[in-house]
Amino acid sequence: MKFLPLVWKNVWRRKFRTTFTLLSIFIAFLLFGILMTIRTAFSFGVEIAGLDRLVLIHKVSLIMPLPRAYQSQLQQVPGVDIVTHQSWFNGIYQDPQNFFANIAVEPEPFLKIYPEFVVPPDQLKAWLADRQGAIVGKDLAERFGWKIGDRVPLTGTIYQPKSGQSWEFNVSGIYDGADGVDKTQFFFRYDYLSENSQFGDGQVGWYVVKIADPARSVELSRTFDGMFANSSAETKTTTEKGFVEGFASQVGDIGAIMIAISSTVLFMFGLVAASTMAQSVRERTSELAVLKTLGFSGGTVLALVFAESMFIAVAGGGLGLLVAWLIVQAGDPTGGLLPIFILQPRYLLLGAALMIGMGLIAGVMPAVGAMRLRITDALRRN
Amino acid sequence: MRWLTETFAVLALNLRTIPARLSSSAVAVVGIAGVVVVFVSVLSIAAGFSAAMQGSGRPSRALVMRSGADSEMTSGLDGNAVDIIKQAPGIRRDGQAPLASAELYVIIDLPKKASPDKPANVPLRGVEPAGPSVRDELSIVQGRMFEFGTNEVIVGRGARGQFVGLEVGDTIASGQNRWNVVGVFEADGSVSETEIWTDARALQGAYRRGNTFQSLVAQLDSAADFTVFRDWLTANPQLNVQIRRENEYYAGQSQALTTLIRAIGYAIAGLMGIGAVFGAILTMYTAVATRAREIATLRALGFNTTSVLVSVLGESMALGALGGAIGGAVAYLGFNGYQTSTMNFQTFSQVAFAFRVTPGLLLTGLAYALAMGLIGGLFPAIRAARLPIPTALREL
Numbered sequence: 001m002k003f004l005p006l007v008w009k010n011v012w013r014r015k016f017r018t019t020f021t022l023l024s025i026f027i028a029f030l031l032f033g034i035l036m037t038i039r040t041a042f043s044f045g046v047e048i049a050g051l052d053r054l055v056l057i058h059k060v061s062l063i064m065p066l067p068r069a070y071q072s073q074l075q076q077v078p079g080v081d082i083v084t085h086q087s088w089f090n091g092i093y094q095d096p097q098n099f100f101a102n103i104a105v106e107p108e109p110f111l112k113i114y115p116e117f118v119v120p121p122d123q124l125k126a127w128l129a130d131r132q133g134a135i136v137g138k139d140l141a142e143r144f145g146w147k148i149g150d151r152v153p154l155t156g157t158i159y160q161p162k163s164g165q166s167w168e169f170n171v172s173g174i175y176d177g178a179d180g181v182d183k184t185q186f187f188f189r190y191d192y193l194s195e196n197s198q199f200g201d202g203q204v205g206w207y208v209v210k211i212a213d214p215a216r217s218v219e220l221s222r223t224f225d226g227m228f229a230n231s232s233a234e235t236k237t238t239t240e241k242g243f244v245e246g247f248a249s250q251v252g253d254i255g256a257i258m259i260a261i262s263s264t265v266l267f268m269f270g271l272v273a274a275s276t277m278a279q280s281v282r283e284r285t286s287e288l289a290v291l292k293t294l295g296f297s298g299g300t301v302l303a304l305v306f307a308e309s310m311f312i313a314v315a316g317g318g319l320g321l322l323v324a325w326l327i328v329q330a331g332d333p334t335g336g337l338l339p340i341f342i343l344q345p346r347y348l349l350l351g352a353a354l355m356i357g358m359g360l361i362a363g364v365m366p367a368v369g370a371m372r373l374r375i376t377d378a379l380r381r382n
Numbered sequence: 383m384r385w386l387t388e389t390f391a392v393l394a395l396n397l398r399t400i401p402a403r404l405s406s407s408a409v410a411v412v413g414i415a416g417v418v419v420v421f422v423s424v425l426s427i428a429a430g431f432s433a434a435m436q437g438s439g440r441p442s443r444a445l446v447m448r449s450g451a452d453s454e455m456t457s458g459l460d461g462n463a464v465d466i467i468k469q470a471p472g473i474r475r476d477g478q479a480p481l482a483s484a485e486l487y488v489i490i491d492l493p494k495k496a497s498p499d500k501p502a503n504v505p506l507r508g509v510e511p512a513g514p515s516v517r518d519e520l521s522i523v524q525g526r527m528f529e530f531g532t533n534e535v536i537v538g539r540g541a542r543g544q545f546v547g548l549e550v551g552d553t554i555a556s557g558q559n560r561w562n563v564v565g566v567f568e569a570d571g572s573v574s575e576t577e578i579w580t581d582a583r584a585l586q587g588a589y590r591r592g593n594t595f596q597s598l599v600a601q602l603d604s605a606a607d608f609t610v611f612r613d614w615l616t617a618n619p620q621l622n623v624q625i626r627r628e629n630e631y632y633a634g635q636s637q638a639l640t641t642l643i644r645a646i647g648y649a650i651a652g653l654m655g656i657g658a659v660f661g662a663i664l665t666m667y668t669a670v671a672t673r674a675r676e677i678a679t680l681r682a683l684g685f686n687t688t689s690v691l692v693s694v695l696g697e698s699m700a701l702g703a704l705g706g707a708i709g710g711a712v713a714y715l716g717f718n719g720y721q722t723s724t725m726n727f728q729t730f731s732q733v734a735f736a737f738r739v740t741p742g743l744l745l746t747g748l749a750y751a752l753a754m755g756l757i758g759g760l761f762p763a764i765r766a767a768r769l770p771i772p773t774a775l776r777e778l
Contacts (some may be wrong), residue, residue, distance in 0.1 A: 016667065020660045027657035031650065038646065060557040061489045061503055063455065063730065064589075096452050099638070099727075157456040165450075232590075234557055236491070236501075246500040250732065252724040253496075261420050265654060268416040272661045275409045279668065337642055 003300070007307045014280070018312065021276045025316030025358070026323075028269035029351055033324025035258045035265075036347040040180075041338040042254035048180050049241040052214040053113060056207040056224055057243075059234035065203035066233050073227060074209055079220055081212050084109035087190060087205035091154030091167060093144070099337075100140055102154060102186040104193040104205075113210045116181045123148065123173025131192045133172035137183035139331070139339070141174045148174065154186075160198045167196070184339040208240070266354060273362040277309045281366035288370050289378035302371040309363030310356070317355035321348060388685055392693035395676075396669075397700060403669055410665035410698070411705040413658040414754050417651055418709025418747040423717045424647035425746075426737040428640045431724065434540075434735035435636030438572035439629030441605040443516065446598040446615065449624045453635065454487040454597045455729040461593035463621055467600075472611030474601045476515070481601035483513035486585045489731045490556040490578075492545040494723070502723070504545055505577045505731040506535075506556075508585030508595075516601045517569065525550040525565030530581045533588075536565040538575035540734030544723045548578070559588045573632065576723065576734040599628065635728045655754055658705075662758025666698045670766045677766050678774030687767045694763035695756060702755020706748040713747070714739045 011018055040047075056074075058064035066085075074083045087104040107127055111117060119127070119135055126148075127133040136146060146152065153166040161167050169188055177183055190204070211220055221237035228235045238246070248254075281288070288301060296304075325343050332341040400407050446467055451457035459467075464484040473480045486508035491501035511530055514520050528534035535554070542548040554561040561580060569575050582595065602611055605627075612625040626634075670677065677690055718739040723732045 017664060020664050020667075024657050024660045024664075027653055027660070031653050031657075034653075035650070058557075059491070060559075061491050063489055063503075090452070090456055092452060096634075097638070155450055157450055157452045160450070230558075232558075249494070249497050249500045250502050250725045252722060257424075261424075261650060264416045264420055265657075268413045268654075268661070269657055271409050271412055272657075272664065275406060276664065279406065334642060334645070337638070 003304060003307075007304060007311065010280075010284075010304070011308055011311055017276060017280070021273055021312055022316040022319075024269045024272045025313055025355075026320040028265050029317040029320030029355065030324045031265045031320075032262050032351055032354070033321050033343055033347070034327065035262045036350075037324070037328050037341060037343045038338070039255045039258040040342060040344055040347075041332075041340050042248060042251060042258075043340075044244050044248050045180060045182055045340050046241060046244045046248060047344075048116065049239075049244045050210075051217065051239055051241055052211055053240040054209045054211060054217060054221060054224070054237050055240050055243040056209065056235045056237045058206075059225075059236045062206070064233070065205060066207065066235065068202050068204050070207060070228065070233075070235075071204075074207060074224065077220070077223060077227075079212050079216055081210040082109050082113050083207060083209050084113055085190070085204035085207050086110075087193060087203075089154070089159060089188075089193065090157045092157060093152065093154055098144075100143075100184050100186055101182075102188065104190040105187050106190055107187075110187065113208055116177045117175045117187075118177055119173045119175045127172035127189075130170055130172055131189060131195075132168060132170050134169040134186055134188035135173040135175050136171055136186050138174055138176045139183040140186060141171070143184070146171050146174075148172070159193060161196050162198055179342045180340055180344075182339040207235075209237075266358065270358050270362060273309065273313060273358060274365070276312075277305070277362045277366045280308075281305060281370055285373070285378050288373055289375045292373065292375050293379075298371040301373070302367045305367035305370050306360070306363045309367070310359035313355050313359030313362060317351065317358065321351045385686055385689060388689040389692050389696075392680060392685065392689050393696040396693050396697040399673070400697070400701075403672065406665050406668045407701055410658075410662040410701045410755075410758065411708065413661035414702050414705025414751050415709035415712065417654040417658045417754065418706050418751050419713045419716075420654060421647065421651035421750060422710060422713035422739055422743050422747045423737070424650065425644065425743050426713065426717055426739045428643040428647065429740055429743060430735045430738040431643070431733070432636050432640045433738055434571060434573050434575075434733060435632045435640075435726075436629065437570055438574060439627065439632040441608070441627050441629050442602050443628040444600045444602055444608055444611055444625055445628050445631050446600065446623050446625050447596070449622045451624070453728040454485070455489075455731070457596045459484065459595045459598060459623070461595070463623070464595055464598055466618065466620055467598050467615060467623070470600075470611050470614045472600075472602050472607035472614070474603045476512075479512065481512055481516050482598055483510040483516050483600075484582060484595040484598045485509050485513065486582050486589070486591065487596050487729070488585070488589060489729070490554070492547065492554070494732075495544060495546055496722075498546055502545060503725070503731045504541060505729065506561075506585070507574075507577045507579050508582030509579055510582050513579070513582075513599070516599050517574065518601075519570045519572070520574065521568055522565050523568045525563075528564055528580060531583065532581070533559070533561055533584055534564045535561045535578050535580040536567050537563055537578045538734075539566055539568050540571075540575035540721075540723070541578060541732075542566055543721055544576070544732065544734045554578070571736070573726075573733050576732055635726055638727065639724070651750070655750065659754050659758045662698055662701065662754060663761060665701070666694065666759050666762035667765070669697065670694060670762045670769075674766075674769060674774040678769055678771045681769075682771050682775070691763045691767040694766050695759045698759025698762070699752055699755040702751045702753075702758070703748070705755070706751025709751065710739075710744045710747050714744065 089102045150171045152169045224237045328343045447457035468480045489503040492504045494502045537548045552563045717737045720737040723734040
């Protein structure tokens with residue numbers, strides 16, 4: 001501890017160099033934070049997807065509808081808690097560029113199955129009372145400046161209304177949720193869709209089933225698919241997690257790309273840090289020799305050099321991660337394309353570990369060199 | 383003239399002594415090369431995707447969909463509407479038959495080769511007999527064309543490369559339907575190459591669609607006839623359709639994703655660039671510091687200040703150019719032509735494409751590298767030029 005002032009002095013002996021090294025490492029970890037945020041965004045919330053929720057889609061593909069009659073059959077299977085259905089509406093708000101997910105649901109079972117969507121009780125009551133009601137995510141409401149009671153028209157792309165050009169909705173409530181919950185969606189009532197659609201009802205997009213025991217998900221998936229085998233609408237059941245993973249993998253391995261870029265970045269800037277440390281120690285060879293002459297042990301000299309490189313890595317990196325975190329708090333800059341825009345705590349931890357690793361690696365060669373330094377050689381070198 | 387000779391003399395001296403400062407120069411070069419690799423390769427994804435999408439459309443072809451539909455996927459046209467549309471003026475005719483194909487567009491689940499346990503949405507298109515002749519870029523490269531009236535299909539080259547079970551002779555099992563693969567087609571690397579094609583009538587039967595279609599593609603007499611064609615259709619009270627030029631339709635579909643990839647690419651490369659400039663500043667600062675005495679000597683001998691300044695800038699730009707060249711080469715060798723597929727969010731279907739490291743991207747990368755070298759060298763260069771001669775000579 002008593003050597004801290006010495007380390008501090010050494011760090012700042014060349015202010016210009018230290019400042020730029022700190023800035024390089026700052027940038028490296030700022031980028032690391034942002035890249036990991038993008039990685040999370042492209043995993044579409046797989047971390048919070050439930051294992052006790054099964055998704056049943058048409059076996060041929062997601063876009064094919066399923067008969068509504070399946071609901072009562074599914075409900076009778078032992079081990080099933082709640083069954084509900086959803087339908088992708090694909091409506092457009094004013095301009096196709098304003099994309100957001102809008103889905104027809106059954107309000108009560110929907111909110112029971114997805115407790116992560118939090119709706120204040122009075123707003124829920126309003127939704128249940130209004131057939132044209134909809135609940136919208138907090139981020140979505142902010143994006144378009146919607147308030148409770150606002151009327152929102154959506155142009156149907158798949159479903160055409162019986163009269164007029166567009167579908168009219170009332171914002172009944174605004175849902176919120178923890179970090180990592182997609183707050184950019186628009187949920188409205190299926191009964192409104194089925195009654196007001198030109199093509200009648202009887203069809204739904206997909207089913208979500210909450211099961212009592214997540215351990216039975218594989219077995220129940222097989223049971224469900226068996227129930228509808230050889231019908232005109234065969235099903236394919238997966239856990240919600242598997243479903244989301246499948247969706248993410250269709251987009252492509254963005255995660256791997258982000259990791260590749262992060263590695264490049266950390267390597268690049270680690271090299272800068274290592275070269276700075278090496279140079280800084282080289283310049284001080286005679287000083288270190290003097291320290292040793294004064295009786296500093298090899299171990300102490302080693303620790304001094306390590307402390308210096310560790311300081312630079314942790315200070316620069318910590319600041320970088322902090323700024324990345326602050327940027328992410330400001331929300332998705334693309335206006336809705338990346339609904340889950342968070343810097344997860346586990347990446348903050350990983351970042352901290354990487355900083356320490358960088359400090360160690362950058363310091364190891366110069367520190368060991370300094371430790372092994374023979375006083376006579378070093379003093380003679382000048 | 384004398385100034386030029388001086389500058390070159392100092393620059394040559396600087397460059398010749400780089401090997402003596404190898405490790406410090408390598409840091410700058412590696413940094414700049416890293417930025418260029420990331421910049422070029424990320425943008426090559428956007429370039430590849432947009433080439434696949436935009437190469438798919440021709441201004442002389444029109445796509446008719448139901449009014450309000452945002453893609454073929456959500457559109458619907460009944461048989462009567464299709465018959466009327468085919469009467470429209472402006473459609474090229476082969477004898478009496480209009481070069482127009484009413485089509486169905488659905489997706490089926492097939493495993494991706496890259497992740498066989500996860501299904502991918504592969505588009506299956508049903509075409510009318512005019513379908514292949516409407517798209518003159520299409521050619522069969524293996525096997526043969528499917529027979530109309532059967533459950534035979536042909537698959538695009540991109541689809542065959544990305545998904546499991548699409549070789550000639552394979553049978554695709556989808557729900558209760560069986561499709562026999564009889565041929566492979568090519569279409570200028572466009573998005574069609576990710577599709578599977580069959581007879582629209584066969585698809586209507588398999589999907590219980592009755593006599594309905596989703597879209598109609600028409601080959602026009604010329605690109606200029608689009609207005610006549612569109613106006614005739616929109617004026618017809620029996621129809622409720624929207625008409626778009628095919629190239630505009632595909633460009634619109636690729637826009638959101640291309641913009642997103644480009645934005646991410648520029649943001650990441652921009653930030654990395656700032657870091658690389660810091661690295662270059664450190665390198666050049668060291669270079670100037672270790673040669674302070676040399677530089678002071680030159681100036682004491684009467685060398686011009688600007689010669690010294692320009693020579694330091696020249697050195698750092700040379701490092702930048704080297705980094706840019708290495709980065710460009712790595713990106714080109716590593717990623718150009720890399721085959722992959724992603725999802726088109728408008729239709730939820732897969733699009734196979736190849737990364738495209740274009741000459742334009744390489745030049746932009748190189749320009750970026752030179753800019754990083756220039757900015758990185760600026761402050762150290764000014765410092766070298768301002769170095770007080772007596773102090774510098776006394777140093778060390």
